[in-house]
Amino acid sequence: MDWAHLIVLRATMPAAGAGPSVPGHGDCAGETNVNGPGPTRPELLVAGGDVVTMNPRREVLLGGAVAVAGERVLAVGATSELRARWPGTPELDASDCVVTPGLVNAHLHQTGDPLARARIPDDLPPGASVDTWAVPLHAAHLPADDELSALLAGVESLRNGVTTVIEAGTVAHPERVAAAMHEVGIRGGIGAWGWDVPGAPFAGPAGEVLDRLAALVTAHPPGSRVEGWVTLVGHGLASDELLAGAAELARDRGARMTMHLSPSGADPEDYLRRTGRRPALHLASLDVLGPHLLLAHAVWLDDAEVEALLATRTAVAYCPWAYLRLGQGVTRAGRHAELLRRGGRIALGTDAANAADSADLLRTAALAVGLAKDMALDPTGPGAAEALELATIGGAEAIGMADRIGSLEPGKYADLVVHDATGPQWTPRGDVAQQLVWSADGRSVRDVLVGGRIVVRDHACVEVDEPALRTAAARAAEALLARAGVPLRSRWPTLRAY
Structure with a gap:
């Protein structure tokens, strides 16, 4: 526009x-x-x-x-x-x-990180934020932690004008996340991560994972204020059977599907080694791509992958603050502005509390178009108007809700x-x-x-006692970090002065 x-x-x-x-x-x-x-x-x-x-x-x-x-x-x-x-x-x-x-956040982790806000160091080597932190934190989450974490994420989102969030995938207790979303009053989609790689926590055979995903969509059907999404972790954590089955499930149920793909160069290297194809092209070969799918990130794409996303009307959730904080190379490899210019379906996301560190989607929108101008050395590129579109009606279209939200x-x-x-x-x-x-x-x-x-x-x-929430979150965070056994540290000495 x-x-x-x-x-x-x-x-x-x-x-x-x-x-x-x-x-x-x-x-x-x-x-x-x-x-x-x-x-x-x-x-x-x-x-x-x-x-x-x-x-x-x-x-x-x-x-x-x-x-x-x-x-x-x-x-x-x-x-x-x-x-x-x-x-x-x-x-x-x-x-x-x-x-x-209301603003649309197409990729938000409501569990895992919110109770460890500002505790995951911002100078970790590649992969450490997942292996050393995210996996232990999710494994240590109690059901009540998932609900409290999602409640905290909902409060922060609403206070920043975000009225719709797409859960990037919780691990074990999506019903508790849904309960928190209903309590705070936010709209969105929820998903329980599925993966079928041997030995991973909460993993299972592809058929079992698909049954769990189907049950979630049944419990929270498309069009509900909190609707179930067919959600995979993505990356290299799903077999071809699970990938194809998830896409078929989403199409059959009229539901949406989301998964992570290529935030860094690790996914292309892994897919090329395992399948001989780059990630988006492998998904295309399995008939996974399409308007039902929202890919989180899609930073490291080549020309053929860009063409595949455009041809299939596959949507992308763009989370620029996460790539900057984690040093994942968006200024070198990102092609989101090109996708947008060529009619691609782009939404904005803030990712995890220890990746983007904020649920402020207006800051995200400004960064998205600012990076586009600077990367292309083109001040005539996308500006504030396009940024606001991404945060509202454009984001709503990318998540399949433009008939319901995104404009007044x-x-x-x-x-x-x-x-x-x-x-x-x-x-x-x-x-x-x-x-x-x-x-x-x-x-x-x-x-x-x-x-x-x-x-x-x-x-x-209005619906949440915020002082009580702060107290509960502080107590839960202390217990969670202790159970997870993550390596807490600070680069500056922190001393009690009372």
């Missing part, structure tokens, strides 16, 4: 007898419920803010409002018009604010974020996309709705 034609409209009350409040804006200001019969009167107006719709025309309504009925958006238009149409409707005041669709349009779920625009980073006000991406970050998020339900109000989660 060329944002050079971004339409910025001042949402004002029309004169008597006039048409829609904004010329040519009937599709936004109407109250058509594209999902069939539903409420015809809103229960809430998010009123008075500058509404970044992310609709097909990418309209921004200055002084606009969003009418929320049940779980969905009933109308988007001028605040004065919607107030006149539905007098007495309760309001969430968004004056001096920017209202956007009648009939879609009322997943939206109110950004406080009174801070110095918003002063003076300029282009809204540039200000969101280059100037602001998740700290501007004031209120968040998911499915019409207020889940963050005045910078705090």
Whole structure:
């Protein structure tokens, strides 16, 4: 989408007898419920803010409002018009604010790392963060740890304006992760990692792993607020039988599939040694690629692999902060900007708490387009507008949910974020996309709705006692680290001074 034609409209009350409040804006200001019969009167107006719709025309309504009925958006238009149409409707005041669709995080580890935040060193040799840390941590997780970890991840995500997360794969207790997601009020997909390599924890025969994945999709069917995904670890940890079976399962159930692939050069080396093909081409030979599949990372691709992803409409979750922190070579090998330019399906992800270290998707969006400009030595490359697309409607399309989320349009779920625009980073006000991406970050998020339900109000989660969560997380982390036996260290001496 060329944002050079971004339409910025001042949402004002029309004169008597006039048409829609904004010329040519009937599709936004109407109250058509594209999902069939539903409420015809809103229960809430998010009123008075500058509404970044992310609709097909990418309209921004200055002084606009969003009418929320049940779980969905009933109308988007001028605040004065919607107030006149539905007098007495309760309001969430968004004056001096920017209202956007909820952000989409397509790759987030909700278990494993969150309870070990900032404890995994950032100077480890390749593979050590997995072998020395991730594997022992997951092996030591209790069921309650998975739920607490996911609750913590959900709170951080929502407070950064992320309303939809795709679980990168938990190991043993996906139902506890789903319970935490329901408690905090976030939308997304969950997955239980499957692998069938001999001797690995929680591994099993391909048929057994596929049965577990099928049971998860059955328990959390596609279209649910928390839906089950067919999730594999990826890398070299799945047989051809498991890879092909997982893709077939996803297609048969109408579900989505995700797995890790080629964040570094290790996967290409391994696949070439084992199969004689590079990773994406081997998946293509098994009929695994396709629009049902979201590949996490896909950094180290060659020309033929790029063509395979484009031809099959396979999506990619791009997690740039992780590659920088882990030194995986995205500035040397990454081709995500090329995929995007050529019509590829790209979403953004923040990966694990000790890889990207933050759930702030606006920072991730800025980094993604900044790297693209710098790697190509092209300042005319993707900018703030494209970054915001990746974080909203583009990300929603890549995870197969663009019919439900990603933009503020009648009939879609009322997943939206109110950004406080009174801070110095918003002063003076300029282009809204540039200000969101280059100037602001998740700290501007004031209120968040998911499915019409207020889940963050005045910078705090509504459904979770955050002080109690901090206390519980600290205690659980201490016990988890002790059980895991991981090598704790700090590069600076840390002394008690009380």
